[in-house]
Amino acid sequence: MSFIYKIENLSFSYDSKPGNKTVSDSVKKFELGPIDLEIKKGKLTSVLGRSGSGKTTLISILGLLRKHETGEIQINLEEVVDIKNLWARQKDIEQFRANHLGFALQKGELLPYLSVYENAALVSRFVNRPESEIKNSLDGLFDSFYAREKNDNLLEQVLDNKPLKVSQGQLQRAAVVRALANDPDIILADEPTGNLDLESGKEAMRIFRKIVIDNPKKSVIVVTHDVFLAAEFANEIIVIKNGLVKKIFISHDEYWLSDDERIENQHIVERITKELE
């Protein structure tokens, strides 16, 4: 199976970025890596770790939000791209993010002054996709992710609402739709279930699963600290501890075949929990 990310000897530390004023003193000496890793294409990969383990740092590097210091990172799209080349120009980074990456974030509130629909359409409009194309694409996504609302004839109302007027679940789905709106190759989700109750969290993970099932060319990377959700839905689970990749767990392929007949992988949960201790 081909990779979406190939990471070799990656390392990163905050000390190496003295100009980064957003980093507080407490995390100033944090170090990540060295890491060697391959993340598979067309799969839902979960990055697990405790707070401060470096999982978010890893995803910020993979999402081109942070520039790594040493090591190689390649992204395998239609052709293999070396991230270092992209970082040579700020504009290339911005364009790559807009065209190939989609972010669904725990703190990823939608822009409060735009409606749910406009939030989802923003990036597509920014990259100047034709309005009709944007509408077709978003209609499909909203139909899919807001099936319940559509059945209740509430979809239009939800889409016209500002983010403050919709439920947390609807908001979370809207963030995912926004991440998918521009048809990205990679979706990066940072603690998407962090603010949700168990059932909503499962719903969110089910959505991510659905993405890779429906679109085998897309890859989803979810950062979470919820072992159970990761074990239940992810194809592959990367455990990060103290800035290092501790272990990689791979689920059975059958696991992905049926949505209703999931096997509770208690065995994996136990092993992951052990690794995290």
Added chain:
Amino acid sequence: MNRRDRFSDILLSLKLAFAELRHYRLSSLFITLVVAAICLPLIFVASLKEGYISLISDKIESSTQALRIDIAVRNAASTDQFLTDSLINEYRNLEGVTEVVPQKTRTIGVLAQDFSQQDFGLSTTIKTDPDLARFNFEGTLDSLDSGEGLNVIMNKKDLLEELKFDSIPNTVYLTLSRTVNGRREDFSLECNLIGTIEGGPTNTVFVPVMMGKRLERWTLGFRVKEYGLPAAPNNEESLGELVADSCMAVSRINLNDKNALALDAIGMKITRSFKANRLFYNIIQRKDSSGNIGLTELQTVEDALATNFKVGIIPFLPPHKLDLGDTTVTLFPSVTADPRQRSLLSEGNWINHFRSRFEILVPKGLLPVANGSTSMIKATVGNDSINYMITGMVNDTVGYINAETLYRLKQVEAGIATLDLEKGAFNTNEKSPYEDRFLYARIHAVSLQDVLPVTNYFRDREYEIFASSQSQVASLEQVNGMLTNFLLLINLAGGIACVASIFVLMYEAIQRKKNQVGIMRAMGLSKWFITRVYLWQALFYGLGGFLVSFLFFQLVKSLLDSSIGHGLLDLQGLDGNIFSTSTSLTVFFVLGMIVISLMGGWFSTRSVRNIDPADILSDQ
């Protein structure tokens, strides 16, 4: 990115900017009002200044002299003493000039008497004005005491023939001005003619002028409702008439054979050797009862220079009878000539101080005839050496020719006139179309701003500006300049305050929205795109603030202009609005606000550019 994409990009950023403004409407309103509060006093001060300048401009423009500049060349006997078409065209093409009207001069006899029948010395040249239905007479009369009034007696023949009046007007409007301690006072009087004396040698017209104050040095101006243009002069002009009135002592013409013949014909003995080695000056105050010039003081030139008087030189000569066979012509010294009357004297031989005449006269006995070939009078005034060319002598005395004779002599020299020795007259073969256009002109300026450059132009060309609004315009410009500088300082301070306010308020607002900016950046929206969103907002604050303040200003302006403003202005004798906002001022403010808001916005969006998109992630 092609042009269409760039346009949609701009449109999208604009849309986002306004969506955000609308969403945070209270905050947006607050920033707009802060900007408006800073703008408002600036607009008030600027419009007050514009209003003030505009009122003063209106006041100047309402005077008849506002855009008119009357000029006369200082040295009218220079080589080109007439205002030719080419000169008029040259002047007309000057920037700021709409019209150049050549002025004509005619001379009439005017005599002024006070009520005790005491005569005044009065000069008599009248400048007619073809473009206005009036003529002006300007002369100076000195009286030691004329508390009751004076009669102005004019020669009827002069009025009717020289000025081509159809009849003697019943009413004459007199404008009198006098200078007391350097301050000018003007009076306008409407006087009825009390009668004329028909026949006899005088044919005079009496105009009584009642004076309420002691008359000292007065300038008289006459105005009648209508007059006709003077007729063109005859081709044949009598020599006798030409030389009798005002004449020149010296002039610059070449003593060639033709000129020598002409001068000889009018009784001048040609000499080329003449020298003066000492000069005296004499203050002439008034004629005595017998019409003679009183000599009250005799001092040396060096003494005169020690005073504040500007000293010029003219050789002194007594009146001289010139026998031309059948006719006897009296050559007078040019004591009645006056530089302001344009007697066409060469070399600027005049001293004029507070309208009293001071002339340097060379006593006859002190004019030795030198031997040799020199034809110059060499005089030393202070350290300056002045040379005069002598054209001729009459009975061992320097002779005189007047300006017109001089002109005719030049015409003879140029072959366009001949001298008829039998008749004692010049025959002009070709009449100059300009001969009645002496170097006086009335210039009409386009606007007040053009007055100063135009007057400066003519001053540089040796013209004297004897009537214009230049001093008022200059003082207006000075006041305007000072107020403009003051205003710029205030605007600078206000502009800085505005930039600072927009910066602080927007910076604070952006800091509160760091997460939103981070999300936008993570989604791939470029720094410049996000910056542009906030620049649009800054622009809205700047222009919106200006609009709010401008509307409020208009409201207050309409209130003040309607009642209080006019009340205040009435007190100042001004008519108009106390506030004024020109288009240029509004444009200045709009452009200024655009710059200010963009500056404020740009500084505040530095934080946008520094926001790390990774901060939005959960662990950070």
